[in-house]
Amino acid sequence: MEQKKELVVSAIKDGTVIDHIPAKVLFKVLSILELENIDSPITIGNNLRSEKLGKKGIIKIAGKFPDKNVLNKIALFAPLAKINIIKNYEVVEKKIVELPDVIEGIVKCINPKCITNHENMKTFFYVIDKNNVALKCKYCEKITTQENLKIIG
Amino acid sequence: MKGKSLISINDLTKEDFLRIIDLAEKYQNNSKEYENKLIGKIVALLFFEPSTRTRLSFETAVLKMGGKVIGFDDPSSSSVQKGESLKDTILTISQYCDLIIIRHPLEGSARWASEVTTIPVINAGDGSNQHPTQCLLDLYSIKKTQNTLENLSIMLVGDLKYSRTVHSLIMALAHFNPTFYLISPNELKLPFEYKMFLKERSIRYYESSNVNDFIDLVDIMYVTRVQRERFSDPVEYEKVKNSYVIKSDLLVNTKNNLRILHPLPRVNEISEDVDFTDKAYYFQQALNGVYVRMALISLIFDLV
Numbered sequence: 001m002e003q004k005k006e007l008v009v010s011a012i013k014d015g016t017v018i019d020h021i022p023a024k025v026l027f028k029v030l031s032i033l034e035l036e037n038i039d040s041p042i043t044i045g046n047n048l049r050s051e052k053l054g055k056k057g058i059i060k061i062a063g064k065f066p067d068k069n070v071l072n073k074i075a076l077f078a079p080l081a082k083i084n085i086i087k088n089y090e091v092v093e094k095k096i097v098e099l100p101d102v103i104e105g106i107v108k109c110i111n112p113k114c115i116t117n118h119e120n121m122k123t124f125f126y127v128i129d130k131n132n133v134a135l136k137c138k139y140c141e142k143i144t145t146q147e148n149l150k151i152i153g
Numbered sequence: 154m155k156g157k158s159l160i161s162i163n164d165l166t167k168e169d170f171l172r173i174i175d176l177a178e179k180y181q182n183n184s185k186e187y188e189n190k191l192i193g194k195i196v197a198l199l200f201f202e203p204s205t206r207t208r209l210s211f212e213t214a215v216l217k218m219g220g221k222v223i224g225f226d227d228p229s230s231s232s233v234q235k236g237e238s239l240k241d242t243i244l245t246i247s248q249y250c251d252l253i254i255i256r257h258p259l260e261g262s263a264r265w266a267s268e269v270t271t272i273p274v275i276n277a278g279d280g281s282n283q284h285p286t287q288c289l290l291d292l293y294s295i296k297k298t299q300n301t302l303e304n305l306s307i308m309l310v311g312d313l314k315y316s317r318t319v320h321s322l323i324m325a326l327a328h329f330n331p332t333f334y335l336i337s338p339n340e341l342k343l344p345f346e347y348k349m350f351l352k353e354r355s356i357r358y359y360e361s362s363n364v365n366d367f368i369d370l371v372d373i374m375y376v377t378r379v380q381r382e383r384f385s386d387p388v389e390y391e392k393v394k395n396s397y398v399i400k401s402d403l404l405v406n407t408k409n410n411l412r413i414l415h416p417l418p419r420v421n422e423i424s425e426d427v428d429f430t431d432k433a434y435y436f437q438q439a440l441n442g443v444y445v446r447m448a449l450i451s452l453i454f455d456l457v
Binding site: 113116118119120121138139140141142 | 161163238239240257258259260261262264265279280281282283
């Protein structure tokens with residue numbers, strides 16, 4: 001039984017597994033990770049059964065170990081996500097995600113009168129609350145919270 | 154502050170405030186201190202929305218110091234109308250001048266302008282976000298009327314929810330151990346985030362909807378307009394609108410050193426009979442704005 005469950009999303013020899021992503025935010029997390037430029041195999045599973053989350057998503061990236069700063073941005077949507085670093089089919093390192101102090105790009109400012117929504121420029125936020133996700137725009141100084149967080153693009 | 158931009162009141166330290174205010178005072182007392190300081194300098198005034206008072210105040214400040222101004226106050230006559238980005242406008246005009254003063258309806262525009270150019274930028278108002286020189290002139294006016302900024306009792310009256318000047322003043326005065334008396338209709342109370350800020354800093358504040366409640370205790374009364382369009386229920390506005398009009402008979406039992414400030418323009422929130430009392434200070438306040446802007450420009454150019 002155990003073997004069958006594991007194979008829902010195939011195991012990788014070396015690489016990174018991002019687990020415990022709430023199913024409803026999996027696609028948002030994917031957009032943050034900018035996986036389109038990676039050419040090694042990527043396996044994505046969603047709506048998998050999870051005792052903690054009900055339904056969860058999982059992302060397995062073979063042969064790659066994304067930058068810590070990139071992985072930490074996942075905390076915008078999935079603060080409980082777990083990162084497993086796999087070497088030779090073994091988990092050699094487990095990490096939790098933590099929001100960085102600043103978020104550059106990715107997130108849209110909630111304020112329609114903010115300059116970032118009118119000029120061709122990158123957004124920039126200071127993370128003022130890591131637990132509840134509150135981002136203060138460096139430009140208009142308004143606060144974007146998790147409920148109204150939108151990904152650019 | 155040499156070579157630096159001034160975008161937000163939160164960029165300034167207590168020492169910065171004091172340096173600007175001291176220099177403004179020095180300039181106001183002696184024209185020899187500032188004459189010809191800006192000779193050879195060109196300052197661009199880029200007003201993407203009209204604000205006559207602010208523009209004239211900056212222009213006067215530059216001219217008094219012997220500098221020259223270029224710019225526009227009607228974006229329909231500039232290349233903005235043709236769809237030019239703010240970045241391109243700023244990069245182009247940066248080639249012509251030594252300092253940019255920008256007023257723009259979009260929030261964050263001044264910060265963005267300061268990032269795309271290597272010359273300093275002063276924010277003269279970016280939408281409802283920041284207008285730091287207004288705050289500096291408010292502080293300078295308080296200092297001039299009270300001889301200190303420390304330990305004062307400050308009454309803020311009117312629209313405390315949306316008023317940019319009120320929010321900036323609270324942040325700036327927080328450096329000087331104030332006590333705030335917050336007087337507003339229920340619908341226009343000071344937002345939660347500012348009250349949290351005051352609590353975190355252990356700054357005393359009292360709230361009321363009645364101007365009479367604390368008027369005998371305060372050194373400064375800072376009045377803002379209660380606007381009809383801020384009310385979701387027009388009946389509520391009609392009920393309260395006259396409670397926030399300051400009349401001279403209200404001032405009878407106030408402290409001798411009380412002075413009334415207002416960011417102007419005034420509509421009807423201070424009745425004209427107050428103008429003739431020695432507690433009215435709002436017109437001198439406008440003149441103070443010129444000296445405070447001169448001081449700021451001098452510090453940016455390191456001409457002190």
